[in-house]
Amino acid sequence: MTVQDRLIRIEKSLSLSGWISPGDVRFLLDAVADLRENLSPSQLLLPSASSTQSPGTFDIPAAFWSGSLESGNPDSKPWRVNQSVERIYQALDSGEFRLYFQPKVNMRLGKVVGLEALIRWEHPEFGLIPPLSFLPQIEESSLIIDIGEWVLDNALSQINRWQKMGQMIPVSINLSVNHLTHRAFLIRLKDALSRYPDLPPNLIDIEIVESVAIGDLKAMSQLMVECQEMGVTFSIDDFGTGYSSLRYLKRLPSNTLKIDQSFVLGLLHDSGDMELIKAVIALAQVFNRSVIAEGVESPEAGVVLMWLGCDLAQGFCISKALPGDAVFDWIKRYQPDPSWALWSGVKFDLSDVPLLLAQYDHSIWVTRIVDRIQHSRSGLFEDDMGDQDVCRFGRWYVEDGMNKYGNFDGFSELGKLHHEMHVIADEAILSLSTGQWDEAMVYGERLVALKDVLFSRLANILGTIRLAHA
Ligand code: C2E
Numbered sequence: 036m037t038v039q040d041r042l043i044r045i046e047k048s049l050s051l052s053g054w055i056s057p058g059d060v061r062f063l064l065d066a067v068a069d070l071r072e073n074l075s076p077s078q079l080l081l082p083s084a085s086s087t088q089s090p091g092t093f094d095i096p097a098a099f100w101s102g103s104l105e106s107g108n109p110d111s112k113p114w115r116v117n118q119s120v121e122r123i124y125q126a127l128d129s130g131e132f133r134l135y136f137q138p139k140v141n142m143r144l145g146k147v148v149g150l151e152a153l154i155r156w157e158h159p160e161f162g163l164i165p166p167l168s169f170l171p172q173i174e175e176s177s178l179i180i181d182i183g184e185w186v187l188d189n190a191l192s193q194i195n196r197w198q199k200m201g202q203m204i205p206v207s208i209n210l211s212v213n214h215l216t217h218r219a220f221l222i223r224l225k226d227a228l229s230r231y232p233d234l235p236p237n238l239i240d241i242e243i244v245e246s247v248a249i250g251d252l253k254a255m256s257q258l259m260v261e262c263q264e265m266g267v268t269f270s271i272d273d274f275g276t277g278y279s280s281l282r283y284l285k286r287l288p289s290n291t292l293k294i295d296q297s298f299v300l301g302l303l304h305d306s307g308d309m310e311l312i313k314a315v316i317a318l319a320q321v322f323n324r325s326v327i328a329e330g331v332e333s334p335e336a337g338v339v340l341m342w343l344g345c346d347l348a349q350g351f352c353i354s355k356a357l358p359g360d361a362v363f364d365w366i367k368r369y370q371p372d373p374s375w376a377l378w379s380g381v382k383f384d385l386s387d388v389p390l391l392l393a394q395y396d397h398s399i400w401v402t403r404i405v406d407r408i409q410h411s412r413s414g415l416f417e418d419d420m421g422d423q424d425v426c427r428f429g430r431w432y433v434e435d436g437m438n439k440y441g442n443f444d445g446f447s448e449l450g451k452l453h454h455e456m457h458v459i460a461d462e463a464i465l466s467l468s469t470g471q472w473d474e475a476m477v478y479g480e481r482l483v484a485l486k487d488v489l490f491s492r493l494a495n496i497l498g499t500i501r502l503a504h505a
C-alpha cells in the first residue's frame with residue numbers, strides 16, 4: 036500500500052468518525068516514517084525511546100491517548116503498541132482473514148439453531164491466529180470497523196450460499212461497541228443487507244462484545260430497535276462479566292443473554308458458578324429474553340444446564356468452530372448427545388441436580404485413578420484415597436440422596452457399591468505405591484466394572500425420576 040493510500044484511508048476514517056484513534060496515529064506515523072526513511076515511528080513520537088525495546092514495538096504512555104499527559108498524571112503506565120497493527124491492515128487487504136462457524140444447538144430438541152461466526156487470521160508464516168491475539172490491539176482503531184464490516188459481508192455471503200443449498204441457518208456475528216456506535220453503522224448495515232434481497236435479515240444476530248463500555252445507552256437502545264425493526268436480533272455476549280451487564284439488561288432491548296463461558300466451565304465444580312448461572316437464567320426469564328450457554332465442554336454440563344432452564348448451548352462438546360464449507364455436512368450429520376435426548380420431554384426439578392453432580396464427580400474420580408494406574412504413576416494420592424463419606428458422591432448419598440430417594444428400589448445397593456469402590460481404589464493406590472503394577476491393573480479393572488454397575492443403578496433411579504416428572 037502506498038503512503039498516499041494510507042493517508043487517504045486515515046482521512047476517510049477521520050471524516051467518518053471525527054476522531055483519530057491510537058491505531059490510526061500509529062498508521063500515520065508509519066506513513067510519515069516511510070517518507071522520512073531514516074526515522075522510525077518511535078523516534079518521531081518519542082525521541083528518547085529506549086534502545087532496549089524489541090524491534091517493531093515501542094511504548095507510549097497510556098496517558099498520551101487519554102489526554103491526561105497534559106495534566107501531568109504521574110500514574111500513566113506505558114501501553115505497548117505492536118507494529119503488527121500495520122500488518123493487520125495488510126492482512127485485511129490481502130485477504131488473510133477467515134470466518135469460522137461454531138454451531139449452537141437446542142439440547143432439548145436435539146436441533147442446530149444457529150452458528151456463531153468467529154474470525155481467525157490465517158497468517159502465511161504463523162498459521163491460524165485466534166482473534167484475541169490481534170483484536171484487542173485494534174479495538175480503539177478504525178480498523179475494528181473495517182474488520183467488523185468484513186465479518187458482516189462474509190457472514191452474509193456464506194448464509195446466502197447455504198440458503199442456495201437449501202439450509203436456512205441464523206448466524207451471530209461479534210461486533211465491538213466502537214463499531215456499533217459508529218454513526219455510519221446503520222447505513223452500512225442496510226447497505227450490506229440490500230446486496231442480498233432474498234436473505235431474511237432475521238438470520239443475522241449481533242453479539243455485542245463488551246470490550247469497552249457503552250457510553251450512550253439511549254442511543255444504543257434506539258439503534259437496536261431500528262435494527263430489530265428490520266429483523267436483525269441482538270445478544271449480549273459474555274453476560275455476567277464486562278462493564279455493567281445488569282444496566283445493559285435493563286436499558287438495552289437485547290433478544291438473548293449469552294452466559295459467559297467462565298461460569299459454564301466451572302458449573303460442575305463450583306457451586307458459586309452454578310448459583311450465578313441460575314441467577315442469569317432467572318433474570319432472562321424475568322426480562323423475557325432467551326438465554327444460551329457458551330463453553331459447554333461436557334454432556335453432563337449440558338444436562339445440568341437443561342435442568343436449570345437453559346436449553347440452548349454452544350461449546351466444544353458439541354463442536355469447535357468449523358470452516359464455512361464444513362458446516363453443511365456437519366449439520367446433516369449432527370446427532371445430539373444421548374443423555375440430552377433422554378431428558379428432552381421432562382420438566383426438571385432443581386432438587387434433583389445434586390444427583391447428577393455426584394454422578395459426574397464419581398466418574399471423574401474413577402477416570403483419574405484408572406489414568407494413574409495406566410500410566411504407572413506411584414505415590415500415595417491422598418486426594419484419591421479420600422474418605423468415602425467426604426467425597427461428593429458419599430456426601431450426596433448420606434444427605435440429599437437418602438432424604439429424596441432413600442425408599443427407591445436399589446438405593447441401598449448404591450451405598451454398598453460405593454463403599455466397595457473406595458476399598459478397591461485404596462487397594463489400587465497402595466499397590467501403585469509399592470510398585471505392584473499388575474495388581475494395580477486388576478484393581479483398576481474391578482473399579483471400572485463396579486462403576487458401570489453403580490451407574491446402571493443410578494440410571495434406574497433417574498428413570499423413575501423421569502417418569503415422575505414427564
Ligand atoms: P466469544 O464471542 O465469547 O466467542 C466464544 C469463544 O469461546 C470462541 O473463542 C470459541 O472458540 C470459544 N469456545 C467455544 N466453545 C468453547 C468451549 O467449550 N470451551 C472453551 N474453553 N472455549 C470455547 P475465539 O474464537 O478464540 O474468540 C474469542 C473472542 O474473540 C470471542 O469471544 C469474541 O469476543 C472475539 N471475537 C471472535 N470473532 C470476532 C469478530 O469477528 N469480531 C469481534 N469484534 N470479536 C470477535
Ligand code: MG
Binds near residue numbers: 151209242272
Ligand atoms: Mg460471541
Ligand code: MG
Binds near residue numbers: 295
Ligand atoms: Mg464469550
